[in-house]
Amino acid sequence: MTASPAAAALTARAQEVSPRIVDDILTLVRQETSSYDLPGLATGLDLLRELTVQRLGRPDHEHRYPGGECGDTLTLTYAGTGTGTGTGAGHVLLVGHYDTVWPTGTLAGWEQLRPSDDGRDRLSGPGIFDMKTGLAQGIWALKLARESGAPLPTVTFLFNGDEEIGSLSSRPVIEEVAQKADVTLVLEPTAHGAVKTARKGTGIFQVTATGVEAHAGLAPQDGASAITALSEFVVAAAKVAAPDRGTTINTGLFKGGSAINVVAGQATAGVDIRVSSEAEQTRVDEELDAIKVSDPRVRIEIDHAWNRPPMTLNAASAPLLALAREVAREQGRDSLPDTAVGGASDANFVAALGLPVLCGMGAVGDGAHAQGEFIYPDTVPAQTALVAGVLGRLARPLRG
Known part of the structure; x- marks a missing residue:
């Protein structure tokens, strides 16, 4: 499908800056953030905040929630430029966890560039698929959306450091912030390119x-x-x-x-x-x-x-999925599939509140929680452009 001029410009810009996005992904991966390593998590969150500020400037509002025995949760809010009103307009929450399942020390000896049977490059590293690529892509998505000149919603990033162990500290923060936002996009990895609309x-x-x-x-x-x-x-x-x-x-x-x-x-x-x-x-x-x-x-x-709780495609989320598919078509994609998966994420909490949420807006790759988890770096531009395009549409009312 042929992309519209504005969408084509956005995807071209994403392609142009793709090496910088990948550099940011690898910067995050090189700082190990095991769910059980509090000093490592603190350093990792500081790095993530610094990277966000480098790309987007200082936030209009930020708050760090102490995690106790878990990693802290950080919210960074950037004021929008849109004038949309009504459900689904005005305020978007981007959720991503920075903790990983990998014990500190795993990075040593991990082969970063891995050959593949299909001839495509793969980048590997502890947490690169689940879900540090999604974090970097989300940051760059807002940057590219700003550069496009499109009206934008207010965007709040929520970075939590305990998702892999059940979001024990961050759950109430996620639920509170999601109820103040109009829609939530969770930057977890895709299911082979599909967004995740149902989770166990x-x-x-x-x-x-x-x-x-x-x-x-x-x-x-x-x-x-x-x-x-x-x-x-x-x-x-x-x-x-x-x-x-x-x-x-x-x-x-x-x-x-x-x-x-x-x-x-x-x-x-x-x-x-x-x-x-x-x-x-x-x-x-x-x-x-x-x-x-x-x-x-x-x-x-x-x-x-x-x-x-179990997550299903609720009535509030269906229009958001339709919008994401429309953006994908405008950017020249043939389709944007959705799927149900066995794993759970923080999207489960948001869906259970009856709020609009899409999960799996992040990396394309495979091997979550397994030695050799990887991403396809050639998908980074398209995934970043997709989130940027969705942000550009959410300054207007989302109509079901």
Whole structure:
């Protein structure tokens, strides 16, 4: 499809500055920001703020929310130039997390430029796909939108440092700021170029088994093994999963006991649960609570910690998706697909409030949370131009 003159100019400018955008991406990647490394997170957020100010100037308003045991959350607001009124006009929230799943020290020895089977260059690094590319693209999107001369909404960037561990500190900030904005764009990576309009809800359950300690050789009969009982529970819990209904259950952490010759008196398991509906959430709760272990002397306690609600394409978000597709067509794209994914993000919180939100507006690549995660640098201009084009349209009312 042929791009309109204004859209063509925007995409051409994005192509022209693409090497600088990639440089900013790599600058962010080189500062490791593990979710559990508070000094690294603080340095990373300072770097991200500095980079934003370098590209966009000082914000009209900023606030740093202390994260406690999590990374801080930072909001930077740049006043708009548009005069649009009504739902969807005037104020856009751009959300992105700067923490990664990778432990500090992972960067050493990581191969940055990786060959690909399809002949395209790939750039790799811890957090480059999820989601430091999206952060840099979002900053440059506002810069390019400004340069285009189009009327612009007020834009608030929200950078949080605890998304990978459940947004435990930042969730109330996200919800508060999203309710003050007209629309939210989440700069998470795409699904092979598709935006994400549906995500599973997540549960991060902690299961504790309390048994009776005893000498494993002298009096094993006096003991009640927490490890054995918790193993039974984990096997039974796996059977509660219903992949055909979108429900998965994974025990990813298991620890317990005090010594090899002691019948374990304590054991814990961390269980990751994904559901596509509130009905499945209720079913999982009930069926996990109903699990019985063979030794009645062992007590099983379940912390039902539902972290993110399921996300669907709500009525408020549908016009925003239509707008993004219209911008994509104006920029010469044949289509802008959307999809449902198993992972959750901060978009889940916004969608649950009934507010307009699109997720997956960031990187094109693959391998989130896996060694070798990567982006295709040749997609950086188009993705940046897409967000810039959407910003340029949100100074006017968004009509459903």
